[in-house]
Amino acid sequence: MSTPEWFSPVAPALEKYAHGPVAELWRRPGLAPRDRSIVTVAALIARDLHLVWRRPGDVTVVLAFFVVATVLFPLGIGPEANLLARVAAGILWCAALFASLLSLDRLFASDYEDGTLDLLLLTPWPLELAALAKCAAHWIVTGLPLAVLAPILGIAFGLPSDSLMALAATLLVGTPTLSLTGGLAAALTLGARRSGALLALLALPLCVPTLIFGAGAVEALTTGEDFATHLAILAALALVALATMPWAMAAALRQAGE
Amino acid sequence: MPDLHFLANPARFRRFSQRVLPGLALATVLAMAVGLYLALFESPPDYQQGETVRIMFLHVPSAWLSMAGYALLAALGAALLVWRHPLAALMARAAAPVGACFALVCLLTGSLWGRPMWGTYWVWDARLTSMLLLFFLYLGHIALSRAYDDAERGDRAAAILALVGVINLPIIKFSVDWWNTLHQPASVARLDGPAIHPAILVPLLWMAGAFLLLFITLVLVRTETEIDRRRLEVADIA
Numbered sequence: 001m002s003t004p005e006w007f008s009p010v011a012p013a014l015e016k017y018a019h020g021p022v023a024e025l026w027r028r029p030g031l032a033p034r035d036r037s038i039v040t041v042a043a044l045i046a047r048d049l050h051l052v053w054r055r056p057g058d059v060t061v062v063l064a065f066f067v068v069a070t071v072l073f074p075l076g077i078g079p080e081a082n083l084l085a086r087v088a089a090g091i092l093w094c095a096a097l098f099a100s101l102l103s104l105d106r107l108f109a110s111d112y113e114d115g116t117l118d119l120l121l122l123t124p125w126p127l128e129l130a131a132l133a134k135c136a137a138h139w140i141v142t143g144l145p146l147a148v149l150a151p152i153l154g155i156a157f158g159l160p161s162d163s164l165m166a167l168a169a170t171l172l173v174g175t176p177t178l179s180l181t182g183g184l185a186a187a188l189t190l191g192a193r194r195s196g197a198l199l200a201l202l203a204l205p206l207c208v209p210t211l212i213f214g215a216g217a218v219e220a221l222t223t224g225e226d227f228a229t230h231l232a233i234l235a236a237l238a239l240v241a242l243a244t245m246p247w248a249m250a251a252a253l254r255q256a257g258e
Numbered sequence: 259m260p261d262l263h264f265l266a267n268p269a270r271f272r273r274f275s276q277r278v279l280p281g282l283a284l285a286t287v288l289a290m291a292v293g294l295y296l297a298l299f300e301s302p303p304d305y306q307q308g309e310t311v312r313i314m315f316l317h318v319p320s321a322w323l324s325m326a327g328y329a330l331l332a333a334l335g336a337a338l339l340v341w342r343h344p345l346a347a348l349m350a351r352a353a354a355p356v357g358a359c360f361a362l363v364c365l366l367t368g369s370l371w372g373r374p375m376w377g378t379y380w381v382w383d384a385r386l387t388s389m390l391l392l393f394f395l396y397l398g399h400i401a402l403s404r405a406y407d408d409a410e411r412g413d414r415a416a417a418i419l420a421l422v423g424v425i426n427l428p429i430i431k432f433s434v435d436w437w438n439t440l441h442q443p444a445s446v447a448r449l450d451g452p453a454i455h456p457a458i459l460v461p462l463l464w465m466a467g468a469f470l471l472l473f474i475t476l477v478l479v480r481t482e483t484e485i486d487r488r489r490l491e492v493a494d495i496a
Binding site for chain 2: 184188189191192193194195198201202204205206208244248251252255256258
């Protein structure tokens with residue numbers, strides 16, 4: 001399928017990839033489907049990161065929200081050190097979940113509004129790959145910084161150093177699930193009334209297992225339970241989300257694009 | 259699977275449902291009367307729980323029906339997405355609030371029973387939490403299906419959500435086996451037969467039957483209403 005010339009004024013960033021080397025790679029004979037999928041996902045991630053790079057405010061505001069929301073808890077609960085250290089993992093996990101949701105609102109919305117989504121429906125590669133790339137880019141700009149920020153905030157809560165490492169590890173393994181399930185909620189609520197609140201209502205129940213095992217893993221470390229089991233379950237949840245959510249997201253995006 | 263295509267036409271569905279509804283409503287009333295009589299007067303008080311055991315005759319059937327209701331939503335969602343079954347969307351719209359009510363009844367009766375028996379209205383154990391999540395999934399389904407100006411988009415989005423959320427049903431069912439919960443393990447649907455005395459089991463099954471009939475009746479009535487509503491909307495636009 002050749003790219004129409006009206007492609008570039010509507011979606012200049014996408015045009016660069018749809019018209020350029022990626023589309024050629026996708027159609028190149030002899031290239032294994034697996035390889036061209038990887039290249040395409042990488043190119044789409046690069047596109048989203050490029051967009052974020054040009055407007056870094058969207059990401060920094062989410063991280064700022066994470067910090068401010070976390071800081072409110074000691075002020076609300078009171079400064080007792082033992083209590084704070086005990087609830088720190090749960091608070092940081094909840095705040096990470098909220099921050100992640102906050103940024104998901106715009107995951108597909110800008111593409112939906114400016115018509116890029118319709119063009120993505122026309123590209124030769126499957127929509128599932130585009131959805132996966134979106135979530136991967138979202139994870140890189142929110143999940144990854146959150147996993148770095150959380151242990152730093154954990155110091156303020158008086159968490160011991162092994163708990164700080166555990167917290168970072170659980171967030172690294174758990175936040176991809178948040179990006180993927182939240183991505184589904186974002187795709188389902190495209191163009192809905194009150195889509196932001198609706199997104200939270202849909203995504204939060206689905207994210208509960210991740211929250212329980214994520215915060216539970218850090219808790220397990222202090223009570224002497226098995227940390228590795230919790231982490232393994234967290235990884236299993238992420239893999240299940242990785243294997244199922246792109247399809248559900250693509251189905252939701254298709255019905256949004258109809 | 260029986261051929262349900264004869265119900266795909268809304269007009270035919272209406273004729274079908276209007277034929278069966280009076281009988282269904284009558285059966286619901288009779289079964290509810292018998293079940294309530296057996297549950298409230300005939301069955302003995304439990305030797306440990308005393309009279310509070312009677313709450314179970316409402317709690318257990320509503321729990322079953324709320325889970326069956328979500329399974330129905332998922333099945334209707336699949337029918338809508340795979341076959342574009344026109345009635346599935348309307349029936350899902352009709353069934354979701356009914357299922358949510360059963361889930362709420364289950365949660366409320368459970369916490370009323372928990373106060374005298376466990377000494378607390380609520381504990382955060384796996385069974386209670388997963389049931390609460392089921393209620394939230396119902397709310398999400400209801401909100402999503404009604405969040406679009408184009409009703410059909412809401413139907414399809416809610417169908418996808420129902421299919422994803424169905425993962426919660428096995429978690430609810432097996433939560434009492436997988437985790438140490440305050441909630442008691444399964445005692446009726448077990449491979450080695452029910453572990454309940456017939457004096458309690460028989461009224462419980464009557465109540466379950468009555469709740470099932472009530473569920474079907476409500477869903478059929480509400481589906482008819484949804485058909486009418488959709489017709490009015492279309493007529494308004496045209």
